[in-house]
Amino acid sequence: xxxxxxxxxxxxxxxxxxxxxxxxxxxxxxxxxxxxxxxxxxxxxxxxxxxxxxxxxxxxxxxxxxxxxxxxxxxxxxxxxxxxxxxxxxxxxxxxxxxxxxxxxxxxxxxxxxxxxxxxxxxxxxxxxxxxxxxxxxxxxxxxxxxxxxxxxxxxxxxxxxxxxxxxxxxxxxxxxxxxxxxxxxxxxxxxxxxxxxxxxxxxxxxxxxxxxxxxxxxxxxxxxxxxxxxxxxxxxxxxxxxxxxxxxxxxxxxxxxxxxxxxxxxxxxxxxxxxxxxxxxxxxxxxxxxxxxxxxxxxxxxxxxxxxxxxxxxxxxxxxxxxxxxxxxxxxxxxxxxxxxxxxxxxxxxxxxxxxxxxxxxxxxxxxxxxxxxxxxxxxxxxxxxxxxxxxxxxxxxxxxxxxxxxxxxxxxxxxxxxxxxxxxxxxxxxxxxxxxxxxxxxxxxxxxxxxxxxxxxxxxxxxxxxxxxxxxxxxxxxxxxxxxxxxxxxxxxxxxxxxxxxxxxxxxxxxxxxxxxxxxxxxxxxxxxxxxxxx
Amino acid sequence: xxxxxxxxxxxxxxxxxxxxxxxxxxxxxxxxxxxxxxxxxxxxxxxxxxxxxxxxxxxxxxxxxxxxxxxxxxxxxxxxxxxxxxxxxxxxxxxxxxxxxxxxxxxxxxxxxxxxxxxxxxxxxxxxxxxxxxxxxxxxxxxxxxxxxxxxxxxxxxxxxxxxxxxxxxxxxxxxxxxxxxxxxxxxxxxxxxxxxxxxxxxxxxxxxxxxxxxxxxxxxxxxxxxxxxxxxxxxxxxxxxxxxxxxxxxxxxxxxxxxxxxxxxxxxxxxxxxxxxxxxxxxxxxxxxxxxxxxxxxxxxxxxxxxxxxxxxxxxxxxxxxxxxxxxxxxxxxxxxxxxxxxxxxxxxxxxxxxxxxxx
Numbered sequence: 001x002x003x004x005x006x007x008x009x010x011x012x013x014x015x016x017x018x019x020x021x022x023x024x025x026x027x028x029x030x031x032x033x034x035x036x037x038x039x040x041x042x043x044x045x046x047x048x049x050x051x052x053x054x055x056x057x058x059x060x061x062x063x064x065x066x067x068x069x070x071x072x073x074x075x076x077x078x079x080x081x082x083x084x085x086x087x088x089x090x091x092x093x094x095x096x097x098x099x100x101x102x103x104x105x106x107x108x109x110x111x112x113x114x115x116x117x118x119x120x121x122x123x124x125x126x127x128x129x130x131x132x133x134x135x136x137x138x139x140x141x142x143x144x145x146x147x148x149x150x151x152x153x154x155x156x157x158x159x160x161x162x163x164x165x166x167x168x169x170x171x172x173x174x175x176x177x178x179x180x181x182x183x184x185x186x187x188x189x190x191x192x193x194x195x196x197x198x199x200x201x202x203x204x205x206x207x208x209x210x211x212x213x214x215x216x217x218x219x220x221x222x223x224x225x226x227x228x229x230x231x232x233x234x235x236x237x238x239x240x241x242x243x244x245x246x247x248x249x250x251x252x253x254x255x256x257x258x259x260x261x262x263x264x265x266x267x268x269x270x271x272x273x274x275x276x277x278x279x280x281x282x283x284x285x286x287x288x289x290x291x292x293x294x295x296x297x298x299x300x301x302x303x304x305x306x307x308x309x310x311x312x313x314x315x316x317x318x319x320x321x322x323x324x325x326x327x328x329x330x331x332x333x334x335x336x337x338x339x340x341x342x343x344x345x346x347x348x349x350x351x352x353x354x355x356x357x358x359x360x361x362x363x364x365x366x367x368x369x370x371x372x373x374x375x376x377x378x379x380x381x382x383x384x385x386x387x388x389x390x391x392x393x394x395x396x397x398x399x400x401x402x403x404x405x406x407x408x409x410x411x412x413x414x415x416x417x418x419x420x421x422x423x424x425x426x427x428x429x430x431x432x433x434x435x436x437x438x439x440x441x442x443x444x445x446x447x448x449x450x451x452x453x454x455x456x457x458x459x460x461x462x463x464x465x466x467x468x469x470x471x472x473x474x475x476x477x478x479x480x481x482x483x484x485x486x487x488x489x490x491x492x493x494x495x496x497x498x499x500x501x502x503x504x505x506x507x508x509x510x511x512x513x514x515x516x517x518x519x520x521x522x523x524x525x526x527x528x529x530x531x532x533x534x535x536x537x
Numbered sequence: 538x539x540x541x542x543x544x545x546x547x548x549x550x551x552x553x554x555x556x557x558x559x560x561x562x563x564x565x566x567x568x569x570x571x572x573x574x575x576x577x578x579x580x581x582x583x584x585x586x587x588x589x590x591x592x593x594x595x596x597x598x599x600x601x602x603x604x605x606x607x608x609x610x611x612x613x614x615x616x617x618x619x620x621x622x623x624x625x626x627x628x629x630x631x632x633x634x635x636x637x638x639x640x641x642x643x644x645x646x647x648x649x650x651x652x653x654x655x656x657x658x659x660x661x662x663x664x665x666x667x668x669x670x671x672x673x674x675x676x677x678x679x680x681x682x683x684x685x686x687x688x689x690x691x692x693x694x695x696x697x698x699x700x701x702x703x704x705x706x707x708x709x710x711x712x713x714x715x716x717x718x719x720x721x722x723x724x725x726x727x728x729x730x731x732x733x734x735x736x737x738x739x740x741x742x743x744x745x746x747x748x749x750x751x752x753x754x755x756x757x758x759x760x761x762x763x764x765x766x767x768x769x770x771x772x773x774x775x776x777x778x779x780x781x782x783x784x785x786x787x788x789x790x791x792x793x794x795x796x797x798x799x800x801x802x803x804x805x806x807x808x809x810x811x812x813x814x815x816x817x818x819x820x821x822x823x824x825x826x827x828x829x830x831x832x833x834x835x836x837x838x839x840x841x842x843x844x845x846x847x848x849x850x851x852x853x854x855x856x857x858x859x860x861x862x863x864x865x866x867x868x869x870x871x872x873x874x875x876x877x878x879x880x881x882x883x884x885x886x887x888x889x890x891x892x893x894x895x896x897x898x
Contacts, residue, residue: 327879327883330883335696336697338882339611340831340835340838340878340881341878341879341882341883343831344835344874344876344877344882345875345878346875347871347872347875348871348872348875348876348879350871351868351872351875352872354868471704472705475701475702506712506713506715506716507716509709509712510709513705513708513709513712514709516702516705517702517705517709518688520689520692520694520698521688521691521692522692524694
């Protein structure tokens with residue numbers, strides 16, 4: 001019963017197809033149509049091209065593209081059609097149906113399938129409409145973007161047809177923009193005005209160019225030119241807005257790097273009062289951990305980076321605890337001596353890395369999911385690695401905040417930093433807390449180093465570049481205040497990026513340094529000074 | 538003056554330093570000029586210049602010790618004052634080249650011709666006159682210290698905060714001097730000097746004169762600093778170092794004392810820089826690097842804080858070790874320097890001078 005039903009349905013469909021137009025009438029397989037191409041006249045070729053496109057065959061796009069680029073040949077011996085790639089010795093043949101290599105041929109053994117300009121236009125339109133029907137919105141978007149440069153009436157017709165059935169809102173918007181670009185050339189004033197209206201705020205570079213031309217065109221009407229001028233102004237406003245957004249994004253990512261570098265310091269300096277000049281070298285150790293893991297796990301770039309985060313935390317945290325237990329605890333209460341001691345340590349660590357790994361910079365590969373950019377619109381793209389670092393920095397910050405706020409260790413750390421003697425009297429082992437706090441600060445620097453390895457090359461001097469900045473962030477934000485560190489890091493990152501276009505990178509850096517020097521004169525205890533008894537110590 | 542004399546009679550280390558300097562002033566020229574080359578005991582021009590360089594560093598160390606040892610200001614940016622003095626001298630030496638540069642321009646130094654500059658920037662005028670240049674050797678670091686110190690001390694920035702902003706200061710200056718647009722030769726700095734006061738810088742007599750000048754400057758700088766520390770003014774400085782708040786409550790204007798010694802020390806560092814440049818033949822922005830400034834602090838820490846002569850001793854020893862190690866085992870130098878920081882802060886809080894005192898007691 002069911003079987004019969006299907007047969008009837010199939011027959012009905014076939015019947016309908018037969019009645020519907022010539023395309024369906026010649027329901028021939030792709031290969032057969034293709035073989036008909038070489039011997040057909042130009043007019044017949046146009047029909048065949050349409051038929052090829054309408055089969056919806058997966059090889060239709062490469063074959064039509066080859067035809068439009070003059071790469072489709074017929075072999076004289078057996079009249080078979082091939083796609084040809086010009087190789088060293090002669091022509092490399094590619095089977096048009098499978099895309100597999102199909103041997104070689106001499107120059108004289110094959111003949112190109114000729115096309116003329118009319119056919120070229122037919123091909124362009126068919127190719128574009130094929131891509132327009134692709135299932136992925138991104139491919140369709142790319143297809144429309146591709147057409148913007150070479151719009152003509154036939155493409156416009158394809159686009160208009162597509163507009164009705166396009167499900168994606170973004171692609172619909174792009175098609176409307178493309179159609180408006182075509183309409184700008186229309187004879188009729190009202191259509192042109194409507195097109196200008198559509199292009200208000202369009203971000204495609206093509207739209208701005210065409211509107212500028214229209215605004216300066218003496219043959220266009222006064223109203224049209226005024227409208228065009230306004231549209232250009234609106235485009236420029238939007239573009240500068242997105243430029244601003246982009247600068248904000250760069251500033252936030254630079255600020256996040258600073259935050260990752262400085263936040264460990266904020267703990268050791270702010271909570272313990274220890275000036276750790278070797279903090280930058282903890283960053284460097286973290287970055288080298290990422291490098292070593294990538295060497296140990298060849299071909300597993302993403303896994304290595306993910307594993308590097310806990311590994312770097314462990315490595316630098318342990319080094320930190322060892323340094324605290326072995327050296328720094330002898331110098332509590334003498335901040336200037338601690339500063340000198342840790343500076344000596346930073347020199348030793350740098351030279352050790354230089355001796356072990358080499359003084360040259362190493363590059364750490366970026367995993368695929370972190371390369372590339374998120375293209376929001378033609379004027380704004382956010383790179384994934386910077387986006388990842390912003391999110392990562394915030395996650396680390398929140399985790400640290402939660403650790404200090406909600407865990408037992410956090411409670412003890414806060415107790416010791418507020419009143420060491422009273423905490424000891426209440427049974428807190430302050431020495432143990434000191435060691436763990438220092439290890440925590442160092443470990444977070446190590447994590448920051450992993451993040452840095454995704455932005456720059458890893459070298460023995462990596463830490464040096466960040467130590468002064470990190471100190472300034474901590475001092476600017478106010479010692480002993482993690483929120484202050486967050487605000488200071490993001491502020492300095494933004495300030496740097498906003499000054500850069502006007503003043504150049506070096507001058508921007510100098511201006512920020514001078515600003516901080518002046519700021520500390522006004523507020524010697526930073527943006528958010530610590531209050532109470534601990535502040536006086 | 539009587540006060541200085543009295544304090545020197547008690548200052549055995551200072552006496553030793555002065556006697557050694559006197560001996561060097563007499564012996565070094567003799568060994569270089571009177572003993573023929575190749576004979577035993579002859580000092581080559583290279584060695585004389587090297588010794589002269591050490592003496593400049595010793596003077597710089599004395600200036601650091603004056604503010605750190607006696608006033609409690611741990612400066613991590615004294616290299617800035619040293620380099621500014623050096624640049625003032627370097628600018629004079631550049632102007633002395635005249636038309637003997639590679640491009641043969643009568644007025645503009647080579648790097649300005651290379652950058653297609655039309656005329657001399659305003660701040661280069663006057664440096665062809667030796668007295669003006671010498672004035673600037675004192676004035677440039679002095680003014681910077683005055684402005685920086687005025688604001689910092691008035692706002693009561695102290696301790697590690699002060700250390701960090703001095704470091705930021707020298708870092709900012711380094712970045713600025715690396716820029717070609719600043720007009721100080723960018724990252725190549727100033728070099729290719731020919732002569733000073735009409736005498737060839739490469740000549741033996743000139744080398745010896747510069748050495749003697751450095752020794753005299755160190756002796757005078759030491760005596761002036763010693764005098765400062767034993768006057769009533771110096772007593773107040775010590776009080777500021779040990780209990781800043783209490784000194785203020787007793788009615789002293791702490792910031793004025795700090796500012797005076799800070800500016801004085803910056804000028805001493807400037808003089809050291811000015812004597813250093815003709816002896817090494819180049820000044821470039823690396824002199825501003827924070828690492829250099831921190832090295833100066835370790836000279837003082839190794840010798841012994843708050844002794845002045847100890848600082849000079851530390852500078853001589855550490856720099857001798859640097860010369861020796863960077864040629865014998867370049868890898869080891871940073872290990873050694875880093876190790877020095879660690880050992881001195883943990884085990885020798887009074888430096889070598891403290892070690893000597895303890896062993897005698």
